[in-house]
Amino acid sequence: MKYNTLSLGFATLAIAVASPVQAQVGSPEDLAGRFGARPTVLDISLSPSGTQIAYITSDNATTEILYVVDLNGEGEPRALTSLSEDNAEMTQCDWANEVWLVCELVAYARVDGRVPINYTRMLSVATDGSDPNLLTSSRSLRSYGVMQDGGSVLSLDIEGEENRILMTRQFLEESSLGTRLANEESGLGVEMVDVTRNRRRTVEDPDEYAVRYVADEHGEIRVKVRRPRDISGRLTGDTLYFYRTPDSSRWNAFSGDLSGFNPVAVSAEENVAYGFQTLDGYRALYRVTLDENADSELVLARDDVDVDGLMRIGRQQRVVGVSYATEKRQIAYLDEDLGNLAGRLQAALPGSPLISIVDASSDEQTLLIYAGSDVDPGMYYLLERANNALSPLLPTRDHLEGMEMAPMTPVEFPAADGTMIPGYLTLPLNSEGAMPAVVMPHGGPGARDYWGFDWMVQFFAARGYAVLQPNFRGSSGYGEAWFGRNGFQQWEVAVGDVNDAGRWLVSEGIADPERLGIVGWSYGGYAALQSQVLDPQLYQAVVAIAPVTDLEQVVEEARDYTNYQVVRRFVGDGPHVEEGSPANHADRFEAPVLLFHGTTDMNVGNFQSRRMEDRLEAAGRTVQYVEYEGFDHYLDHGQVRGNMLLAIDTFLTEHLAE
Numbered sequence: 001m002k003y004n005t006l007s008l009g010f011a012t013l014a015i016a017v018a019s020p021v022q023a024q025v026g027s028p029e030d031l032a033g034r035f036g037a038r039p040t041v042l043d044i045s046l047s048p049s050g051t052q053i054a055y056i057t058s059d060n061a062t063t064e065i066l067y068v069v070d071l072n073g074e075g076e077p078r079a080l081t082s083l084s085e086d087n088a089e090m091t092q093c094d095w096a097n098e099v100w101l102v103c104e105l106v107a108y109a110r111v112d113g114r115v116p117i118n119y120t121r122m123l124s125v126a127t128d129g130s131d132p133n134l135l136t137s138s139r140s141l142r143s144y145g146v147m148q149d150g151g152s153v154l155s156l157d158i159e160g161e162e163n164r165i166l167m168t169r170q171f172l173e174e175s176s177l178g179t180r181l182a183n184e185e186s187g188l189g190v191e192m193v194d195v196t197r198n199r200r201r202t203v204e205d206p207d208e209y210a211v212r213y214v215a216d217e218h219g220e221i222r223v224k225v226r227r228p229r230d231i232s233g234r235l236t237g238d239t240l241y242f243y244r245t246p247d248s249s250r251w252n253a254f255s256g257d258l259s260g261f262n263p264v265a266v267s268a269e270e271n272v273a274y275g276f277q278t279l280d281g282y283r284a285l286y287r288v289t290l291d292e293n294a295d296s297e298l299v300l301a302r303d304d305v306d307v308d309g310l311m312r313i314g315r316q317q318r319v320v321g322v323s324y325a326t327e328k329r330q331i332a333y334l335d336e337d338l339g340n341l342a343g344r345l346q347a348a349l350p351g352s353p354l355i356s357i358v359d360a361s362s363d364e365q366t367l368l369i370y371a372g373s374d375v376d377p378g379m380y381y382l383l384e385r386a387n388n389a390l391s392p393l394l395p396t397r398d399h400l401e402g403m404e405m406a407p408m409t410p411v412e413f414p415a416a417d418g419t420m421i422p423g424y425l426t427l428p429l430n431s432e433g434a435m436p437a438v439v440m441p442h443g444g445p446g447a448r449d450y451w452g453f454d455w456m457v458q459f460f461a462a463r464g465y466a467v468l469q470p471n472f473r474g475s476s477g478y479g480e481a482w483f484g485r486n487g488f489q490q491w492e493v494a495v496g497d498v499n500d501a502g503r504w505l506v507s508e509g510i511a512d513p514e515r516l517g518i519v520g521w522s523y524g525g526y527a528a529l530q531s532q533v534l535d536p537q538l539y540q541a542v543v544a545i546a547p548v549t550d551l552e553q554v555v556e557e558a559r560d561y562t563n564y565q566v567v568r569r570f571v572g573d574g575p576h577v578e579e580g581s582p583a584n585h586a587d588r589f590e591a592p593v594l595l596f597h598g599t600t601d602m603n604v605g606n607f608q609s610r611r612m613e614d615r616l617e618a619a620g621r622t623v624q625y626v627e628y629e630g631f632d633h634y635l636d637h638g639q640v641r642g643n644m645l646l647a648i649d650t651f652l653t654e655h656l657a658e
Contacts, residue, residue, distance in 0.1 A: 028463065028649050035459035036641030040398045043092040044380055045101075046359040048157075048315060050366025052127070053382075054080075054093050054101055055394065060638035064090040066103065068127050071382065081125050081132055086630055087600070093125070096156055096165055100195045101125045102135065104150075108600050108632065111146055115560045118602055120150035122167065124195035133198045137169050137191070147172060154190065157315040157362075158219035163196050166219055171206035188213070190221055209240075216268035217316030220244075222290060223263045223273055224251060229562065237566050243273060243290045258294060261286065264310055265319050274299070274310060274319050281480040282306050285322045300324075300332055306477050313338075313367070314360040325477055327410035327422075328451040329354055345369065345383075345390075351376055354452065372396065374408035374426075377453045397455075404429060406461035408451055413470070413504035421497050422478075423470040424449055427510070428461045436656045437466040437511035439539070441498045443522035445487030448475040456519075459645050465517075465652070466510050472497035472527075487523060488551060489572045491580040495530045502531075502538050515656040517541035519648065522604060522633065523548065529582035529593070529612065536590040541655040543648050545596045546604050546633050549583040549612040551576075557605050583608075586615035592622035594651045596644055598631030624651070 026034070037060050044055040054068045055077075063084040067077040080101070083090045088107035096102050105121045122135040136150035149170040156165050173186040190204035190213055204213065204221050214223035226240045241263055242251040254261050263275035272287040277296075284301035288294055300307050300322050309323035311331060320335040333339025342355045349355075351373050358380070359368040365385045372378025378396040383389070395401055406429050412420045428435070438460050442449045449469040457467045471478065474487030474494035487494035502518065505511035518539045520528035525547025531539060548554055551571050558567035571577065578584055593616060597609035609625060616623040626647060628640055635641055 028646060031459060031462050032645035032649065033638070033642040034399050034403075035455045035462070036643075036645045037397070037399050037638040038636065038641075039377075039396050041380065041394050041396050042090075044358065044368065044394070045092075045094050046361060046366065046368040046382075047095045047098055048362040049098055050361030050363075050382075050384075052095075052098070053368070053393065054095065056090055056093060058638075062086050062089075062637060066090065066093055066101070066125060068101075078127075080127060081123075089636070094153065094156060096124065096195045097163065099127050100163065101127070102153055102156070102165060102195060104152075108602070116600065116602055117146065117148055119146075119148040120152075122151050122153075124198075126196075130196075133195065135167065135193055135195065135198060137200065149188070151191075154213055154215040154221070155217075155219040157217075158192070161192065161219070164192050164194050166203070166215055166221075167191055167193050168213060169200075169202075169206075214263060214266050214273070216266040217318065218268050220268065222266040222268075225263075230565070233562060234565050235562050237569060241275075243288075243294075245291050246271060252294075254288070254294065258288060258296060261288060261296070263288070265312060265317065266290070267319060276307070278480065283308055283479075285310070299334070304478075306479060308477060311357070313357050314364050315362045318364075320357070325448070325450055331356075341383075341385075345371065353378075368393075370396075372453055374452055374454075375405035377405075377455075403462075405453070405458050408454070408457065410451060411468075413468075413501060415473075415497050415500045419473070419497075421470055421472060421500065423468055423501060424451060425510075426457050426461050426467045426469075428464050428466065431464070431466070434509055434512040435466055436464060436515035436652070437468065437502075437505050437517070438652070439498060439502045439505070439516075439518045440467055440469050441472065441501075441518070441520045441524040441527040442469065442475070443520075443524050444476065445474045445494065445523045446476045446483070447523075448477040456645070459649075460519075463649055463652075466505065468501050468505055470498055470501040472501075485572070486570060487527070488548075488554075488570070488580060489576055491530060491576060492534070495527050495534055498527045499531050499535050499538055512658075514540065515658070517543065517652055517656055519543040519545075520547065521545040526582070530580065532589045532591060533582055533585045536588050539591050541652055542589075542591045542593045543596075543651065544593065544609070544612075545635075545644070546598065546601055547582075547595070547608060547612070548604055549608045550581045552578075552581065553605075553608060553611070583611045583615045586612070586619040586621060589616060589619070589621045592651075592655055593624070594648065595623065595625040596628070596635070596647075597625075598628045598633065598635055600630055601633045603633040 038058050042056040051072050056064050058064050065082040066080045069077050091104050091106050093101045093103040103123045110116050124133045151167040154166040169189050169191045185206045187206035187208035188210040189206035191200045192203050193200045209226040209228050211227050212225040213221050216222050222244050224242045228236050241254040261275050261277045263273035265274045274287050276283050279301050283306035285299040285307045286296050288296045305324050307324045311321035320338050321331045321333040323331045346355050349371050353371040353373040356370045358370050367383040369381040369383050380393040382391045406426050408424045408426045411425045415421050448471045460467050472494045484490045506513045518528040525544030528542050528544045555568050555571050558564045595609045597606040599606050613625040
């Protein structure tokens with residue numbers, strides 16, 4: 001692997017780059033395979049010295065491989081370990097020091113062969129070839145319950161503690177029969193763990209209601225989050241936040257005006273917690289002093305969108321900025337130097353991409369940078385601040401290099417009641433006149449679409465479809481009023497906005513009304529199906545991936561889990577449950593339907609698609625159902641996604657042809 005270093009002048013920050021090569025339009029099979037492929041870089045991190053990077057890639061199927069690259073050497077990747085389990089995935093790795101990395105694995109299992117769960121495990125992996133260590137504590141045979149939470153890293157850099165990190169631990173109560181050494185406490189605690197030998201000691205006793213802890217830059221636990229349960233062990237829906245003053249072990253509650261404050265980071269230097277709280281219906285960033293006064297100071301708020309992200313860098317996870325999304329993602333830097341640097345990078349790189357600081361060396365003089373846009377899947381760079389040298393490292397999707405992408409344009413369209421709905425419109429390159437089009441509502445419903453590269457959108461554009469992604473009412477990010485009672489309880493508003501997106505495409509002359517389809521995933525799949533209930537003649541083809549089809553069954557599916565009451569309240573009670581379930585109204589469908597679902601979907605059970613298929617067939621409607629054995633909600637497998645894209649393309653071609 002070779003790196004071409006580019007010198008960045010402080011005055012102009014100009015970069016000379018070669019013109020991109022436009023690929024020839026490929027066959028549907030080729031395009032489906034390339035756009036459906038897993039990203040080349042699944043995760044990437046920078047060592048404390050800034051001289052090594054570690055990244056996770058895959059075989060485009062179920063195997064993840066962890067590589068390390070010595071940037072001062074030959075620059076050739078060296079594989080450290082891999083994971084090839086069908087039901088497990090290596091998701092991220094961070095550097096504990098120059099030799100050891102700490103990696104998270106996420107896996108799927110069934111409790112008692114019946115109840116599906118996800119669980120995590122933590123490993124330490126050495127660059128010197130040593131065998132990996134399991135950092136998650138072993139479950140005793142005397143333990144009650146299942147250890148789902150394998151721990152999360154709170155601090156990689158503890159003063160005076162070489163090779164040690166802070167990790168949470170899920171403690172399980174143990175049977176005391178025949179022993180005096182059984183653990184009688186349960187809940188989430190914190191341990192200091194040696195990554196080289198897996199030795200551990202408890203630094204924070206378990207709390208049965210704790211779900212999260214936050215450490216400061218010195219490795220001191222300063223914040224705790226608790227979610228109480230009722231007598232049946234189910235979450236009540238309440239969340240309580242606590243903090244510690246310096247040099248104290250006593251927990252104090254954020255109360256009164258701060259009862260809704262959600263702390264996410266702590267600065268020992270400032271003795272403050274950074275967190276989010278609602279202001280005039282929008283999420284805003286505050287900092288609160290961690291002392292007896294608990295003084296609150298507004299850092300950033302807006303009156304149009306939520307402030308929703310905190311930007312932290314380096315070993316101490318220093319807070320350097322806050323982000324929000326209007327038409328595009330924006331970062332308001334609290335560190336002026338980094339803000340200036342990001343602005344100069346954005347101006348110098350081709351296409352003015354969005355810039356993110358992914359990681360930093362201990363001294364923050366070497367930065368790992370990501371740059372990407374709607375027409376650029378993204379590139380990782382190494383930036384040496386001492387000499388302003390920028391070196392390209394790895395593309396996020398090398399299988400798409402050289403392909404010209406279709407621009408994504410922020411738009412607004414009117415809903416039936418006159419409300420202007422924001423969204424994103426992507427037109428095929430060199431397109432003119434009315435064309436086949438797809439409305440693509442997002443998942444959630446507590447989510448929204450963003451400006452940037454989208455592999456499904458670009459596939460449809462490459463196949464000649466206009467794509468409109470509406471951020472309908474019920475989407476998150478636009479404040480409490482826009483979210484309303486959520487897209488299930490107010491499904492008529494949310495799905496009405498989605499249908500109005502299709503009508504707008506037609507009224508603007510963008511879409512041929514006889515060649516208009518709708519494609520959605522998760523809640524988006526629900527909206528695609530429910531669009532037929534409101535207006536059966538609007539769309540000529542409906543594609544739903546992992547959709548909700550029966551709201552009552554959403555609640556029933558949660559019955560075996562601690563969040564049952566939370567889900568029940570979210571879905572709500574009343575006529576909307578029956579009226580808002582597309583499986584109950586199969587007789588209203590006129591458009592053909594194509595369904596996809598994985599059999600190990602933890603978000604939406606595959607029985608939801610099976611029920612929809614059964615109801616549509618019973619009503620004499622046209623339906624196809626593709627089920628992927630052993631795959632979850634995200635179908636994160638290159639061949640599976642490629643197969644799905646090709647099947648959708650065939651389906652749309654059949655039903656939206658001229």
